[in-house]
Amino acid sequence: MKYYILFGPPGAGKGTHAGAIAQKYNLKHISTGELLRAEIAAGTELGRQAKSLIDAGMLVPDAVVEGMIESAFDTIKGVDGFLLDGFPRNLAQAADLDKILEKRGEEVTAVVALMISDETIRKRIKGRALIEGRADDANDETISNRIRTYHAQTEPLKAYYQAAGKYYECDGDNGTIEDNRNRVLALVESIK
Ligand code: ADP
Numbered sequence: 001m002k003y004y005i006l007f008g009p010p011g012a013g014k015g016t017h018a019g020a021i022a023q024k025y026n027l028k029h030i031s032t033g034e035l036l037r038a039e040i041a042a043g044t045e046l047g048r049q050a051k052s053l054i055d056a057g058m059l060v061p062d063a064v065v066e067g068m069i070e071s072a073f074d075t076i077k078g079v080d081g082f083l084l085d086g087f088p089r090n091l092a093q094a095a096d097l098d099k100i101l102e103k104r105g106e107e108v109t110a111v112v113a114l115m116i117s118d119e120t121i122r123k124r125i126k127g128r129a130l131i132e133g134r135a136d137d138a139n140d141e142t143i144s145n146r147i148r149t150y151h152a153q154t155e156p157l158k159a160y161y162q163a164a165g166k167y168y169e170c171d172g173d174n175g176t177i178e179d180n181r182n183r184v185l186a187l188v189e190s191i192k
Contacts, residue, residue, distance in 0.1 A: 001080065001081045001082070001106055002025065002027065002080055002081025002082070002109045003081055003082055003084070003101060003106060003107070003108050003109050004021070004025075004027065004081065004082070004083050004084065004108075004109055004110055004111075004112055004188070005084045005087075005088070005108060005110070005111040005112065005161075006018055006021070006083055006084065006085045006112055006114070007111050007112065007113040007114070007157065007158075007161075008113050008114035008115060008116065008172060009115075009116060009118075009121050009147070009150045009154075010121055010125060010143075010146050010147070010150060011116065011120065011121045011122075011123075011124035011125045011128070012114040012115065012116050012121075012124075012172045013114050013116075013124075013172050013177070013180055013184075014031075014085045014086065014114060015031060015033075015034075015085060016177060016180075016181075017114070017180065017181050017184050017185075018031070018083055018085050020181055020185060021083055021112075021184065021185065021188055022083045024185065024188075025080060025081065025083075025188070026079055026080040026081075027079055027080060027081045027082055027083040028072070028076045028079045028081075028082050028083065029082075029083045029085060030068075030069065030072050030082055030083065030084055030085065030087070031085040031086050032065045032068060032069070032084075032085070032086040032087040032089075033085075033086045035065075035068050036050045036054065036060060036064075036065075036068075037134075040054075046064065050064065054135075054136050055135055055136055055139075055142060056142065056145060057136065057141070057142040057143070057144070057145025057146040057148070057149055058145065058149060059089055059090065059149060059153065062090070062092050062093050062096065065087055065089075065093065066093065066096050066097075066100070069084070069087055069097070069100070070100055073100070073104070081109065084097075088157060089153065089154050089157075090153040090154060090156075090157075091153075091156055091157065091160060094157055094160055094161075108161070108164070108166055109166070109191075110166050110167075110168055110188075110191045111157075111161040111166050111167045111168065112168055112170075112184065112187055112188055112191070113158070113167065113168065113169040113170070114169075114170065114171075114172030114180070114184060115169055115170070115171060115172055115173065116171075116172045116173040117173060118147055120173050121143075121147055121150075122143060122147075125137050125143050125146075126143075168187055168188075168190070168191055169187075170183045170184055170186075170187045171183065172184070
């Protein structure tokens, strides 16, 4: 099985390009953000607890997202691998993912990173707020906190996966959506 991690700041285009990558390589796309929003929409206790953290621009507890990921690995069949989007998001989650995969005799295949500037993060999220209506996209302070959370907690994963020789990055900032999709697809193809 292949285990790809789609990596990058909020608004980098992970969700926008995940479908094309997943389809091309017969991967199941798993977005922890989408799974959490489904819990919120369903009004579960987990969703209720997650919502206040998400709306504050903070991460939900590691155990919550790791449980979602493990249960996806347990139940989803008929694919050649997984495309993880929004997970791992800090070093503890990355170390736990390594353990989860090791138990299965598997490992992370590669990290595919889309890089954009902080200025583009703000612009993209504000544009998305008008289209998708996500509460965490609409508030300036939440956006600032998510940018801070990204730099403090998520960005260190770059060095973690570089040290493992698994980190591949391309520009997600310039050109059209299609340009960016072609760039990320070429990057994944170069890894295989
Ligand atoms: P974006 O990429 O725009 O930040 P996501 O849909 O990936 O959006 O995530 C939305 C929110 O869900 C995050 O800001 C965070 O609060 C929560 N979340 C998603 N994935 C994780 C994770 N792996 N660990 C902790 N919190 C997460």
